[in-house]
Amino acid sequence: MSEVKTSKSPMSPTQASSESTASLLRELVPHLRQNRTQLRQEWARRITEAKLLTAMSADEIFTEATAVYDQYVEALETGTFEALQAYARNLSERIIPRGVETHEVVGIVLLLRDVLARSLFAKYQEDLAKLNRILDAYEPAANRIANTVAVGFVQERERIIREQQEAIRELSTPVLQVRERLLILPIIGVIDPQRARQLTEQLLRGIRTNRAKVVVIDITGVAAMDSQIANHLVQTVEASRLLGATVIVTGLSPEIAQTLVNIGVDLGKMNTVGDLQGGIEGAERLLGYKVVPIGDNTQMPKGLLPG
Helix, strand or coil, X not given: CCCCCCCCCXXXXXXXXXXXXXXXXHXXXXXXXXXXXXXXXXXXXXXXXXXXXXXXXXXXXXXXXHHHHHHHHHHHHHCCCHHHHHHHHHHHHHHHHHCCCHHHHHHHHHHHHHHHHHHHHHHHCCCHHHHHHHHHHHHHHHHHHHHHXXXXXXXXXXXXXXXXXXXHHHHHCCCEEEECCEEEEEEECCCCHHHHXXXXXXXXXXXHHHCCCEEEEEEEECCCCCHHHHHHHHHXXXXXXXXXXXXXXXXXXXXXXXXXXXXXXCHHHCEEECCHHHHHHHHHHHCCEXXXXXXXXXXXXXXXXXX
């Protein structure tokens, strides 16, 4: 019976190159950790000289430099970037409100890449062949790390900007409770589709939360409204009605009224009043309130009592 021999298939050039790169990067890690204090101080010094992270104190820069340095070396050692990405997001969340800009974050990471590259050159300068192999392995990894940090910062910055825009939109369309079961929604400025959707969501949420029966939407401050937004206004009125609230629209300009007519809205079915004061008075009547004198002998002004 003939003996069957098995042998390992040889590694492909790509696999061999990958393993060689990984081993070279792992070789760098002890050197970078052994010289951590010196390299970190040099990096922090160069950050200050380049006038980056000026919104932060020297102690804060050194603290963050320490953490970033350790995450950087760990990424070189493991070849994984999840921990670095998480730290980049966390760092960005803390420094963006301080006014740190994207170019500053990219700049400090590139400075670290340069500081470490100079250290590697000093270590391997007597063996130029190995130095070239080391740099060939280090530079792509360092560039990927820089890209990871930059992308994390930009994504976090965009998230914060979106949240700020959302807060501004909410402030620009406040739903106010002026009396039990009565809400007022004053709208000022340009209404785009996104703001129109948010307006509707806020109003319906307010109706449900406050168990409102009457809503006054005042559009005196809206100069113009295209057919899409006008149609959205009509849908908002209908959605409010389905939640049990009557809507009174005030401040309707001739141009907006014409737009509503052009899209086929029966203005007879929409409760409209000329101005906000008239709208509030109409809302109070719907809620059963009436103005009565309190009495001459009390010397008190007129009051609003439920009927």
